[in-house]
Amino acid sequence: MTQRPALPFTLDEQLCFALYSTSLAMTKAYKPILERLGLTYPQYLAMLVLWESDDISVKDMAARLNLDPATVTPLLKRLESQGYVERARGTEDERIVYIRLTKAGAALKRSAREVPAEILCATQQTPKFLLRLRDDLTSLRTTLNDYIDQ
Numbered sequence: 001m002t003q004r005p006a007l008p009f010t011l012d013e014q015l016c017f018a019l020y021s022t023s024l025a026m027t028k029a030y031k032p033i034l035e036r037l038g039l040t041y042p043q044y045l046a047m048l049v050l051w052e053s054d055d056i057s058v059k060d061m062a063a064r065l066n067l068d069p070a071t072v073t074p075l076l077k078r079l080e081s082q083g084y085v086e087r088a089r090g091t092e093d094e095r096i097v098y099i100r101l102t103k104a105g106a107a108l109k110r111s112a113r114e115v116p117a118e119i120l121c122a123t124q125q126t127p128k129f130l131l132r133l134r135d136d137l138t139s140l141r142t143t144l145n146d147y148i149d150q
Contacts, residue, residue, distance in 0.1 A: 029122045033115055037108065038082065042075050044112070050085065050101050051109045058097045084108060
């Protein structure tokens, strides 16, 4: 029987804590930048999806964000009340709800163009380092999702 290597067991040695605490720090870094746009971090992510591909179903948006549709719906309702999106039922299947940018939502994209540059400055890292980190994290997420789906 092969013996497993002894793995670290303190909080600061845990990968999960490094990812979790870094995610919290990243969200905090975004907060003042996004407040100027009137968006929360989850709303910003939803708007990024819409700026990529407008007129998307709630189900597809939830999948794109790796969230449950029930989690996305209240977020989209808030964006609708701010005048950035509109929700519409499908014409062929009324059970499907689509999200579309309004003129104000499309115009907000221009104001949001500086967000990535501000975050790049906040990280004090090179673009090359951050792109590699993003790719590594994406690969890790895919591997973990494959494991979960087994």
